[in-house]
Amino acid sequence: MIEEEELKKRKWPAPKIPFRFEKLTEEQRILREAYSRIGADYTRDVYVREGKVILRPLGWKGIVKPIPPEECAITSLARDPRGRIFGATSGRRSHLFVYDPDLDYVEEMGVLGQNVCVKHSLVVCSDELLIAGTKSCKPGEALQGQIISCRIDPYSLLEASPVATPVEGEGIAALTIDDSKKTIYGLSTESGTFFTYEVDSGKVQLHGKVDEIGDFSDVLLSGPDGCVYGGKRLGWLYRYNPAEQRIIPLDVQIPSFRGRAMYNKVDSLALDEITGIIYGGSADGVVFSFDPESRQIICLGKPTTARRVRALTVGNDGVVYGVSGDVSGLAHLFRYDPETRDLRDLGVPRAASEQWWHGYEFDAAITGLHGEIYLGEADRISHLFIYFPPIRKCSAYECNEH
């Protein structure tokens, strides 16, 4: 027990804000108003204020139940030439869904399987095929990964079927596609075996491990030169050259804090289709650019104090958007403008439409046909977030010039 006398002797911090119903002096009233303004700005400033963040539940609101909790973490996004956004979830069950911007609601397409994860493994083929790669949701659990293909139209998984099991006893860690070659490139989960799958013939070929000790990133990217890029131990990059059909270690290492290379990994990759520059995010939360032609890698900085860059995409104007923040962390949306070289935290993505919701975790990002940014939330209850970047103020002439 604490004696009252002891408490009375304590020096307590002085309150800064009097209560509204207290009788205030003029000075206190002015102070209260000033503090109230500071407080209001403080509480709002942490959220994305440039541009607009909205979300769509994973099911037409008011019509159907959304994809259930623990089954709805969005871990892959893909876009078709018409601008439709396709997504795959991970959890107790994996679902495929489609968001058609013309209709503006998410429609579930069906279930891929139980305890299935589709992460960084969803691609659209111009033949109107949606192709997913599966793995187990539980780390260390062996689940035979499958390449699953389904027709996009109509939105139905009735015709979905496994078309290949690339590596015996292993799941699929990542997929990417070179649509011009109708070839899908993939990585297996355990050994990091690189494989190719030809969409037309269904032929699968294995091309060996990307890393001798099996330490690799679950990310692949089709580069502007027809090669496929990925990351391995200590943040070294490699590429697969389809012409030579072999994996080539590159003498390029992503930026790392000193002494942390052992923990470093490529966390996400995105391509600027116009300049051919590849952007990446690391496990330490550092953003970098890589020029496949010159093989120059540049550290662009770290947009927030958080670890990881779990989602990254390049906007239609070449501005890079990403999400920093670790598992169980707090996501921040950031942007990098290659023109001004400004790397900037935009804030926590919080939506008020169609519902009030903080986005804490994201595992996927993709740019829409008209430059809107789609973010796949990866939480127990998840939504498709849509970020509309702000339009710069300039004359029509200047804007067109730009």
Place this chain on the structure above:
Amino acid sequence: MNMRSVIFSALPVHDTCWSITTGKDGKIYVGVCGEMTGGLGVFLVSYDPEKDEVKYILDVAEALHEPPDNGHATHSKIHYCLVPSSDGTLYGATHCTGAPIGDLIWRPWNCWDDSIRMFTGFHIFNFDPKTEEIEDFGVMTPNEGSRCMVLAEKRRKLYGVTYPRDHFYVYDLETNEYRDLGRIGDINPQSIFIDKEENGYTVDDFGFIVKYDADADELVHLDVQLPYAEYRDGTHNLIYDSVPSPDGEAVYGVHWNVDVRRLDNRLFRYDFYDGPQGKIHDLDWAYRPSEAGPAWSDTRRTNNHTGGLVFGEDGYLYYATYFHWKEPNGMYLIRMNVETLEREVICPMEADGLHAWYIAKATRDYLGNLYFASCVSRPTRMFVYSPPYVKEGAVTRKKWPLVRPWG
């Protein structure tokens, strides 16, 4: 007037009492919180109804080795997380939002990755009033506070909901294992309760019941939804307070609307055992005469809060509602006949020169006196109402549990 207040005057800057409960010893226990001034830690205070005596029994933050001047966001509160146990001890969990010392304001999102200003994470503890010993079970999860908590005594578990991420947790008192069952919403329910089998219940942002099936050890999202006015779509349909019905077959509850003041504020009853998912009964506005107009039309955005639900020994459901349509504005004590649903205004919650602005939760003692935790005053206090039956000496037996095993 049967209304009085007990002022915690030895804590002159502390400003809110979010948690209040009755221990098996018959004393009233209150978490006296310092929310609106940086650098204050929560205190546990007891009130002995027989002796009319206040004791400042524990500087909780200090006891948990989280001194409020360490630069972190403070362990400034025990929110709806002070619960009595049949063995006479109390379980508690700490909560955040008090600013670091010297700072004007603090929010978890602004300081999540700030190693200095971050909230270190809520502790769960057990306190024995007899020995005044505290057992600290440690930090459960960094950055988060515990908004509400319930004791499942037979199962030796605590269930709760975190803030700000709105995760449902289960703490096993036998194994000292903390498990995060994941996110259930965004806005944060203010109450969690249990049925006779000690399944846990709270709600999501739309008022749909989220059940923790204790046997299956999993969360189930039910299709049962808290009621709301016809013109609404169920958005922000959060629960604020709940209290078990005297027979234990149901709970009575009320909406939380302090952040959305124009929201209707309804009472409801949830019958656990009526149908496979239970059944919700809309009991209409907590209290709102026609002169008050509908809440949505109130462009002044005045307070419409209702809290402090507690059953009196007379079988009435007592609670406090803010009257903005009547002078003096403030909280008024209401009682409702749960059979006829007839409401009756008892009196303004006013004593010692203060008309309560916000009543959080309520409890009662063995004699049937009702205690209401008050917020937003310095020093902070609780209001005590003695129903007529107390003077008549109608309550003679000490019945346990008295009110509820949740905060």
